[in-house]
Amino acid sequence: MQGRLKWLGVMNEILLKTIVDAEHAAKVLQAKAPDLEVVSASLRRHPFAGFEFHVPALAGRGETARALVDYYSGKAFISDRWESDPVLEVDDVEAVSDPSWNSISFETARQRAKALLSTAALRKARLAWKGGVKETASVEKVWKPNWILDVRIQGRNYRVIVDGLNGGYFFIES
Amino acid sequence: MSIEIVFLIIYFLAMAGIGFWAMKRGNADSEGFLLGGRSLGPGVTALRLQSSSMSGYMFMGAGSLGYTQGYFGMWYALGDLGGGILNLSVLGRRMRKLSQILGSITSIEYLEHRYPSKWIRLIAAPVALFCMFFYVLAQFIAGGRGLEMVSGVSFPVALAIAIGVIVLYTFMGGYLAVAYTDFVQAIIMVIGMVWILIATLIAIGGFTAGNNAIGEINPNMLTMWGADLGFEGQWGVILGALLVFSIGYMGWPHVVVSHMAMKKPSVARTAGVYSVIFNLLFIPGPYLVGMFALILLPNLANPETAIFAVADAVLPTFAVGIVMAAIMAAIMSTADALLLQAGTIASQDIYARFINKKMSDGQMVWVSRITVLALALVGYGIAAFDPPAVAAVVIFSTTVLGSAFVPSYVCAVWWKKANTVGAISSMIAGTLVSVFWQVSGLPDTTGIDPMVTGIVASTAAMIIGSLASQKSHPVPERIVRALDETAKVGPIPAKLLLGQDQLLAGQAEMAGRHE
Numbered sequence: 001m002q003g004r005l006k007w008l009g010v011m012n013e014i015l016l017k018t019i020v021d022a023e024h025a026a027k028v029l030q031a032k033a034p035d036l037e038v039v040s041a042s043l044r045r046h047p048f049a050g051f052e053f054h055v056p057a058l059a060g061r062g063e064t065a066r067a068l069v070d071y072y073s074g075k076a077f078i079s080d081r082w083e084s085d086p087v088l089e090v091d092d093v094e095a096v097s098d099p100s101w102n103s104i105s106f107e108t109a110r111q112r113a114k115a116l117l118s119t120a121a122l123r124k125a126r127l128a129w130k131g132g133v134k135e136t137a138s139v140e141k142v143w144k145p146n147w148i149l150d151v152r153i154q155g156r157n158y159r160v161i162v163d164g165l166n167g168g169y170f171f172i173e174s
Numbered sequence: 175m176s177i178e179i180v181f182l183i184i185y186f187l188a189m190a191g192i193g194f195w196a197m198k199r200g201n202a203d204s205e206g207f208l209l210g211g212r213s214l215g216p217g218v219t220a221l222r223l224q225s226s227s228m229s230g231y232m233f234m235g236a237g238s239l240g241y242t243q244g245y246f247g248m249w250y251a252l253g254d255l256g257g258g259i260l261n262l263s264v265l266g267r268r269m270r271k272l273s274q275i276l277g278s279i280t281s282i283e284y285l286e287h288r289y290p291s292k293w294i295r296l297i298a299a300p301v302a303l304f305c306m307f308f309y310v311l312a313q314f315i316a317g318g319r320g321l322e323m324v325s326g327v328s329f330p331v332a333l334a335i336a337i338g339v340i341v342l343y344t345f346m347g348g349y350l351a352v353a354y355t356d357f358v359q360a361i362i363m364v365i366g367m368v369w370i371l372i373a374t375l376i377a378i379g380g381f382t383a384g385n386n387a388i389g390e391i392n393p394n395m396l397t398m399w400g401a402d403l404g405f406e407g408q409w410g411v412i413l414g415a416l417l418v419f420s421i422g423y424m425g426w427p428h429v430v431v432s433h434m435a436m437k438k439p440s441v442a443r444t445a446g447v448y449s450v451i452f453n454l455l456f457i458p459g460p461y462l463v464g465m466f467a468l469i470l471l472p473n474l475a476n477p478e479t480a481i482f483a484v485a486d487a488v489l490p491t492f493a494v495g496i497v498m499a500a501i502m503a504a505i506m507s508t509a510d511a512l513l514l515q516a517g518t519i520a521s522q523d524i525y526a527r528f529i530n531k532k533m534s535d536g537q538m539v540w541v542s543r544i545t546v547l548a549l550a551l552v553g554y555g556i557a558a559f560d561p562p563a564v565a566a567v568v569i570f571s572t573t574v575l576g577s578a579f580v581p582s583y584v585c586a587v588w589w590k591k592a593n594t595v596g597a598i599s600s601m602i603a604g605t606l607v608s609v610f611w612q613v614s615g616l617p618d619t620t621g622i623d624p625m626v627t628g629i630v631a632s633t634a635a636m637i638i639g640s641l642a643s644q645k646s647h648p649v650p651e652r653i654v655r656a657l658d659e660t661a662k663v664g665p666i667p668a669k670l671l672l673g674q675d676q677l678l679a680g681q682a683e684m685a686g687r688h689e
Contacts, residue, residue: 073276
């Protein structure tokens, strides 16, 4: 697959490929509200810390799992494989600026990622699991694409975020 | 060997087979192993949660309430049916959003993030563990009673086998694809319950004839005021019955975690619809079957066995084996989920937080194992020699949890002035008052349920504690800002509101405002 990451060890930054374009993002919302009108759309990159782990499974099997940790909230997620943008450079994109009131460090992100994966593995494998989650690689900044749409529905203005990877959305304000 | 035992064994072998099949299928894409329930559809998601959350109480406690108090039990059913909707509307969106902004994974961690103090976790974790023990105890007793009925062995032996199987499942369940077995069990539970209900109605000549027959035995059973009209005008008790499984249920860590869970929105929405259908089909059944058991089996020595006994009386032999096996399996999966949750609280919220901050995941497993074994041994010690009623145990533990935690959860998102002192006061007051009220027998003398006094005490403590300490313990600026972000969105068209992806809540605030 074009742009698929091939890396080991520590990387500084990855720019994830935008899967959902602006038109698709608008269609996601219009599928729910046909009278929705898009006033403007802009792409913003949100910074995550990225980690790859080897997670031992039962009966000697193990597997690779990835976690992303949001620098601005500390929220950790188990993530799919990352696909980098083959064209864009980090300097080319508009990033969300650090609000500075809720941010975490890379080390804290690492602890949260590992805690999340250990808990998930224990819940899956139950108490026969022996532990042994090992970090195999990390990326200091994984820039995830999100669309910020200003929309109008029945005369009322809203601001919505649409995930540039999967088309999920969330209302920011009205 | 009885035919029921044969079917029980066949059933468990079939469940193991489904588990191995699903696990083998999953191995083709090991990347998906840790992605949780993301690959599961809404039906599997909804039904597995239901089957792992309502077992022992529904099959023993609800039937017993119906058998002994008639339609009075419906107050609990009404609270249970409305509970999910209330949870979603009161806590739902704001709590999911705040937990995303604060980066919380577990419910106790969420409380500590919102009310920053190590004392929050130090108080919340033991209270949660204490109540979870009682809830697990109810599953042990239900499992033991069920096995006793099916196998004919004495209760202490049946209990030992049931607990042994549950603990074994907790250790070895990882070898099965538990999500799929839970799903199949939930379907069999619903079919089984509806089947028992229909067979019961046929046996008693229909719903109206059944009510008439109950009216001849004791007309008071047809009212919602109890067998001796003892609850007539006792609004303190009735309010408590309504609140236990609606508000009280909101205190359970696994329920709160589900509010914070990260799910694909379309799946979550459809799963909600499936859950409502499941509840409508399932919840009233045990209360009704328990009540109509009075007509078929008027002299039951233990009313808690009403559902098992009715199933034995009205279903064909092969069906008894299947349905009983499904009930036992559901009890097992509920106990398994609770024991794992208790293990997580002991390892992550207590051991890693206060004893060994550098806990490895190997140590986490060991602390969880020891916790599970300790709960099993203590549970056996209590249940084998003086088993309490399942309904009483479940209602008691839900009452204490609800009283201890609900004001802290609700105020966390709805009241900006709620601070650490208020939350600590609230948790302590709610726990102490509800436990004291129950053990001192005050519900009988005052006619007021401990759920009511517990919630009133914890709410008052939250308000007084927070207001009195605003100067000495102000809500940190970071939390105030997070709350501002949580409350800002105005009315959103319902279709769009329902489909929101909660994963984006934290990113939304930063991306939309801090450019």
